[in-house]
Amino acid sequence: MTTAPAQAGWRFRQPSVIPGFGLTLGFSLAYLTLIILIPLSGLIWRSASLGWAEFWAIASDRRTINALEISFGTAFLAAAVNVVFGTLVAWVLVRYRFPGRRIVDAMVDLPFALPTAVAGIALTTLYAPNGWIGKLLMPLGVKVAYTPLGIVVALVFIGLPFVVRTVQPIMEEIDREVEEAAATLGANRFQIITRVLFPGLAPAIITGFSLAFARGVGEYGSVIFIAGNLPYKSEIAPLLIVIRLEEYNYPAATAIAAIMLALSFVMLLVVNLVQTWSRKRYG
Amino acid sequence: MEVRVANVRKEFERFPALHDVSLDIKSGELIALLGPSGSGKTTLLRLIAGLERPTRGKIFFGDEDASQKSIQERNVGFVFQHYALFRHMTVADNIGFGLKVRHGSSRPPAQEIRRRASELLDLVQLSGLEKRYPAQLSGGQRQRVALARAMAIEPKVLLLDEPFGALDAQVRRELRRWLREIHDRTGHTTVFVTHDQEEALELADRVVVMSQGRIEQVGTADDIYDTPNSPFVYGFIGESSSLPVKVENGEIWLADRPIGLSAPHAPEGEATLYFRPHDVELLDGCSGCIAGTVAASRRVAGTRRVELEIGGERQRVEIELPVGHPAAQKSRVAFRPGRWKLFPAA
Numbered sequence: 119m120t121t122a123p124a125q126a127g128w129r130f131r132q133p134s135v136i137p138g139f140g141l142t143l144g145f146s147l148a149y150l151t152l153i154i155l156i157p158l159s160g161l162i163w164r165s166a167s168l169g170w171a172e173f174w175a176i177a178s179d180r181r182t183i184n185a186l187e188i189s190f191g192t193a194f195l196a197a198a199v200n201v202v203f204g205t206l207v208a209w210v211l212v213r214y215r216f217p218g219r220r221i222v223d224a225m226v227d228l229p230f231a232l233p234t235a236v237a238g239i240a241l242t243t244l245y246a247p248n249g250w251i252g253k254l255l256m257p258l259g260v261k262v263a264y265t266p267l268g269i270v271v272a273l274v275f276i277g278l279p280f281v282v283r284t285v286q287p288i289m290e291e292i293d294r295e296v297e298e299a300a301a302t303l304g305a306n307r308f309q310i311i312t313r314v315l316f317p318g319l320a321p322a323i324i325t326g327f328s329l330a331f332a333r334g335v336g337e338y339g340s341v342i343f344i345a346g347n348l349p350y351k352s353e354i355a356p357l358l359i360v361i362r363l364e365e366y367n368y369p370a371a372t373a374i375a376a377i378m379l380a381l382s383f384v385m386l387l388v389v390n391l392v393q394t395w396s397r398k399r400y401g
Numbered sequence: 402m403e404v405r406v407a408n409v410r411k412e413f414e415r416f417p418a419l420h421d422v423s424l425d426i427k428s429g430e431l432i433a434l435l436g437p438s439g440s441g442k443t444t445l446l447r448l449i450a451g452l453e454r455p456t457r458g459k460i461f462f463g464d465e466d467a468s469q470k471s472i473q474e475r476n477v478g479f480v481f482q483h484y485a486l487f488r489h490m491t492v493a494d495n496i497g498f499g500l501k502v503r504h505g506s507s508r509p510p511a512q513e514i515r516r517r518a519s520e521l522l523d524l525v526q527l528s529g530l531e532k533r534y535p536a537q538l539s540g541g542q543r544q545r546v547a548l549a550r551a552m553a554i555e556p557k558v559l560l561l562d563e564p565f566g567a568l569d570a571q572v573r574r575e576l577r578r579w580l581r582e583i584h585d586r587t588g589h590t591t592v593f594v595t596h597d598q599e600e601a602l603e604l605a606d607r608v609v610v611m612s613q614g615r616i617e618q619v620g621t622a623d624d625i626y627d628t629p630n631s632p633f634v635y636g637f638i639g640e641s642s643s644l645p646v647k648v649e650n651g652e653i654w655l656a657d658r659p660i661g662l663s664a665p666h667a668p669e670g671e672a673t674l675y676f677r678p679h680d681v682e683l684l685d686g687c688s689g690c691i692a693g694t695v696a697a698s699r700r701v702a703g704t705r706r707v708e709l710e711i712g713g714e715r716q717r718v719e720i721e722l723p724v725g726h727p728a729a730q731k732s733r734v735a736f737r738p739g740r741w742k743l744f745p746a747a
Contacts, residue, residue, distance in 0.1 A: 305473070
């Protein structure tokens, strides 16, 4: 245990008697540095070469702001939709036994595996004004493909498994007795679900939300096909970065990327804090 | 509230868990359902609560047929073995839950609910823990919160499923005494399930002994212990020894010798003799007694427990001897059971 300093200053919490703390912590730090920290600090360093005035000019550009708004807004909406319906899907998979349950269960993972471009093209074909679903929506005046709504649809598709797969295991652990206890105390089905079951699932739902949200913010492949990519209207931030790259405007690309990084980090940090708080309370 | 279980049968996927069970529980009584695992005691408790529906038969609360009512309408307090507290609620919120979910005018105002919760916490001796979460309580404290939560709805019947099953011996004994006190003070009709006979005999007004989905015997601790009415109850409650015997001319015979016990009303033929190991009369000579050689001997607290081999079949029975008794290995001991009972051989 040469890596755990025992001198003055702050100390590591005494790890368990099982050896390996030093080795595993050292490896984890090295690995994270290599995989995440170095590439990201390269990004910050590149954008720092811009200088404040220039950076601010890019950041406050109408097109940049709109792209960021669209990216974060649609990702947020899609994650919210996924929280509702993902939880519902998890509920059905956990609570009911029906023929084909295994197949439905496996289907949930498909968005993980499918190349995102394929998903994008398939969704565009369906939701285009002359597609199967788009045709039905057209008379109602709802346009999905080539609008921000289309982006939301694509992100809902991509994000669904994140919610289902985080909520499902926690839901499986719900103690039958807790529901029965609530019933003997006079709670009806609705009250049991809203007051007893869902509060217990909240930490898992928040995790699912943040994963789906983070994935949505960074999504590129499926969105560019369905979004129409009109600047100021349906152009997402990742696409704007690619456009800047194609213009050989590397500083601008890295600047937008750095802003996205900062925003995502702050949001995920907040989610994490909420998690820690709720865990501390409910044990 | 009186509870009457009338000819209830319960099957789980064609497998019968209870066969035609009937039981009358008086108002204010404290009843124990006692039996080994798989005897159907928990099933019976859950049927009374409405957590299961009987396959046949009815359950009455007073004169009302409760079998058609939902769990919510039955107004029973149920305490689960593993407490089943709501993890995300404070102790006070847990206790007040049953009042908070009521509708309309039957729901007391928030202030009243809070007052009631702390009153119940006083009753279960946990005053001042209103703001804690279940994760911050010990097992015994959680069990008491669960009881307070069940009592908050002023239930017609209080049902407890192995209430002390998950606690250590010390806490169990304490809570047992305490539950008796609470019962005497509040007077709820209470039914609890246990597999611990000591708990059942000590705590309950009447004990219901169950085995394999049937009620074997219902009675006070004295009835059950002193006059068991079946081989199962004899074997299950307290220590017992048994010997295969024969009844001829109203006399009990062991192999080819009479043992000095007469059973004028017993049917002739093969039977099994049951007696308590500690309830024996030691004899010197042996004309009309049971005699055997000591095969093993153990010191148990204040007495010595010896295993005797009886007759040519080398049947083993246990009896208790005073610690000073000179019986050692291989020596012969003669005795006659004090209180005993014959059951026809199966």
